[in-house]
Amino acid sequence: MTATTRTALRARINEFTYHGGTAAALRDVGLEIEGGSLTAILGGSGSGKSTLGKLLGGWLRAGHSGTLRGSLELGGTRLDFDGSAADPRINPAEWFRRAAFVPQEAAAMLSTVRSSVAEELAFGLENRATPRQEMLRAVDRTAAVTGLSGLLDRDPATLSGGELRRLAVGCAVITEPEVLVLDEPLASLDPAGTAQVTDVIRNLVAGGSAVVVLSQAVDGLALQARQWIVLDDGTATAAGPPGKITESAELEASGVRLPGSAVSALASTSPGPERVLGKGPAILELLGVGFSYPVASRRNGPATANEVQRTNVLRDLDFSLRPGEIVRIVGPNGAGKSTLLRLFNGLLRPSSGDVRVGGNSIARTPVGRVAASVGLLFQHPRDQLFERTALREVCFGLRPLFGPGGATVRALAALDEVGLSNAAQVHPAELSASQQRLLALATVLAREPAVLALDEPTVGLDRHGVERLSHAVKEAAERGAGVVLVTNDAGYGRTAADRNLEFDAGRLREL
Amino acid sequence: MRLHPFTALTAAACTAVATTAAASWQLSFAVSIISSVLAVRAGVAGRVLSAAAVTVGPLCLSLVVLHGLFFPEGRTVLAEWGPARVTAEGLQFALDLASRTSACVLVLLLFSFTVSVPDLVSALAASRIPPQFGFVLASTLTLLPAIVGSLDRIRQAQEARGLLLRGSLLAHLGALRLQMVPLVQGLIEDAGIRGQALEARGFGAPGPHTSYRHVDDPPGQQIFRALALVLAAAAVALRLLASWPTASL
Structure with a gap:
């Protein structure tokens, strides 16, 4: 199909301010999106990408969510906004039918009540009273475009990360919108999921859709884009074809992760004179560990042999970690990587084998005590943060280890290490997603554990965040801590790690 | 044969009404036994019986204590401790009431544990009942597992930071407070994002909605539902007629 050159969406945002906000979230952003094209909006954490994406996709509405001064033009219809009560009102459902937005958290897109x-x-389509026969055809057509044809009868709750992302895209494109805006569509996907989502987007562009991806990394998708727009602190600082932007100072200053930027940031993490890599006894050992999740109760009799097979996540797995060693573990979504990390500190107990920390079995030790030796960073920082200020957050649980005075000193040092010294008195909920992840990292670092286990630590981090992370990992390794990184982020992980392991049928093998 | 959700609902509701109207402990026991057998066959006996035990157990106990020991109309005294008298009439009344309540609870629990929620939501939508009603119904059934899952993730994250879930009740309550903050924040945030997604997907749109899921409603089941409703109404009418002279005295 020949790509068209008609303008599908044109936006001129002079200023957008959230209700209750003190400063504009977006200023001086202009863009023009053509049908059958892929556009990448690139920006670091807090640059305003998601705000812009939601404005373009009708999730944030002028007057309803904030004050907009500027104009939006969709399919030839232009709406002008001056921030007054007389501004036009956008019907989100009608807008979504023509310009759809898919959030980074794909599950948030789903109704949760469909089986x-x-x-x-x-x-x-049901909500638009579409006749059933027409819906059947639309579902088949959309499933074919998004590669979901073989999954139509599956419960959405059982889908993998890549499948879920494709379903969210399918929900958006089933009404055949002219514009599709995707927020970080490749975040936390394994290589297979990345390839699937990339294929879907390529198909949509080839079919004439205008696709906009929001990203804080120049990833495989961004490299395929016809046009880049760089956002920095809510303002578009550069726009044009990728060749023109790649070497620009604006892109460099934006905090966007560039191909190879992680490499340069991490060059110094390779074992240096301070590292005692490979010496001393193992600080963490897994000996013949097996783990299986209990089979869910079923209405139609006991689980089949095949289902039992699927719940056996780990089989006779051996692993050891030396002081100062950085190990990266990769594997497809759902392979058991996060499960493995939860075995390190006893959050999950092995069904066979033994886990030893510092040479001692933790089989009968409460998690809260193992936590003094094993620090675990989870995928979702929101679950980890619960105090009123960032400083209190990091101080939590430190007093028994370091005393009242020592706890504050270490907490402040940890905040400084991740670049959040100035945010010590800020409520964690007010921090950006990237800062929340760094704060969660600080809570782990402050305990100075012998083992640092980080689950997808780079997700949501821009280049500055990754640099902070790599520095912290390096420091921890230099003081003798063993670090386990579970990450599919090849750019970061490959360079940081001394050893790369891959999940293979419930065991780990060297890469 | 696959039951239309309205057929199952009608059968359960009419059985409960007829059992109450009949006021016969023999019928109540029969309904309880049939419900239990059907629960076993559907593979939900454990959940139905444990839920029934939690719901009906305390109630039955209080009925036996209240009416078994203190039944003013009781004449046949079986035992006596001061003001408390165990009478045959009191025990009979407690048995009637307990068996009737148990039968109703069991039959309704059997329905709620066996009905296909997607089928029910779809049938409601097809009956031109506002889809928001079906959504709230389905959400109610999916919210609790979601909260449990979320609380579990939060507890894990906090234990990984040194939270020791041991010791006094006070310590556990303190830990619960720490878990509530991220739970509530998360739920509010999720609700906000999902609300935007639902709105964008046209959920709040006025006017008719259609349903992708097709639920068969054979004529035989429609006739059964009509008959069941007539029989339940007849049982209530008969009960009223039978009780009328007594009530007027």
């Missing part, structure tokens, strides 16, 4: 992928896809 199959096909029904979830049809949800938006």
Whole structure:
């Protein structure tokens, strides 16, 4: 199909301020998106990408969510906003039908009350009173475009990360919008999921859709884009074809992760004179560990042999970690990487074998005590943060280890290490997603554990965040801590690690 | 044969009404036994019986204590301790009431544990009941597992930071407070994002909605529902007629 050159969406945002906000979230942003094109909006953490994406996709509405001064033009219809009560009102459902937005958290897109992928896809059509026969055809067509044809009868709750992301895209494109805006569509996906989502986007562009991806990294998708727009502190600082932007100072200053930027940031993490790599006894050992999740109760009799097979996540797994060693573990989504980390500190107990920390079995030690030796950073920082200020957050649980005075000193040092010294008295909920992740990292670092286990630590981090992370990992390794990184982020992980392991049928093998 | 959700609902509701109207402990026991057998066959016996035990157990106990020991109309005294008298009439009344309540609870629990929620939501939508009603119904059933899962993740994250879930009740309550903050924040945030997604997908749009899921409603089941409703109404009418002279005295 020949790509068209008609303008699908044109936006001129002079200023957008959230209700209750003291400063504009977006200023002087202009963009023009053509049908059948891929555009990448690149920006670091807090640059305003998601705000812009939601404005373009009708999730944030002028007057309803904030004050907009500027104009939006969709399919030839232009709406002008001056921040007054007389501004035009956008009907989100009608807007979404023509310019759809898919959030980074794909699950948030779903209704949660539909029992199959096909029904979830049809949800938006049901709400438009589409006749059933027409819905059946639309579901088949959308499933073919998004590669979901073989999954139509599956419960959405059982989908992998890549499948879920494709379902969210399917829910957006089933009404055949002219514009599709995707927020970080490749975040936390394994290589297979990345390839699947990339294929879907390529198909949509080839089919004439205008696709906009929001990203804080120049990833494989961004490299395929016809146009880049760089956002920095809410302002578009550069726009044009990738060749023109790649070497620009604006892109460099934006905090966007560039191909190879992680490499340069991490060059100094390779074992240096301070590292005592490979010496001393193992600080963490897994000996013949097996683990299986209990089979869910079923209405139609006991689980089949195949289902039992699927719940056996780990089989006779051996692993050891030396002081100062950095190990990276990769594997497809759902392979058991996060499960493995939870075995390190006893959050999950092995069904066979033994886990030893510092040479001692932790089989009968409460998690809260193992936590003094094993620090675990989870995928979702929101679950980890619960105090009133960042400083209190980091101080939590430190007093028994270091005393009242020592706890504050270490907490402040940890905040400084991740670049959040100035945010010590800020409520964690007020921090950006990237800062929340760094704060969660600080809570782990402050304990100075012998083992540092980090689950997908780079997700949501821009280049500055990754540099902070790599520095902290290096420091921890230099003081003798063993570090386990579970990450599919090849750019970061490959360079940081001394050893790369891959999940293979419930065991780990060297890469 | 697959039951239309309205057929199952009608059968359960009419059985509960007829059992109450009949006021016969023999019928109540029969309904309880049939419900239990059906629960076993559907593979939900454990959940139905444990839920029934939690719901009905304390109630039955209080009925036996209240009416078994203190039944003013009781004449046949079986035992006596001061003001408390165990009478045959009191025990009979407690048995009637307990068996009737148990039968109703069991039959309704059987329905709620066996009905296909997607089928029910779809049938409601097809009956032109506002889809928001079906959504709230389905959300109610999916919210609790979601909260449990979320609380578990939060507890894990906090234990990994040194929270020791041991010791006094006070310590556990303190830990619960720490878990509530991220739970509530998360729920509010999720609700906000999901609300935007639902709105964008046209959920709040006025006017008719259609349903992708097709639920068969054979004519035989429609006739059964009509008959069941007539029979339940007849049982209530008969009960009223039978009780009328007594009530007027």
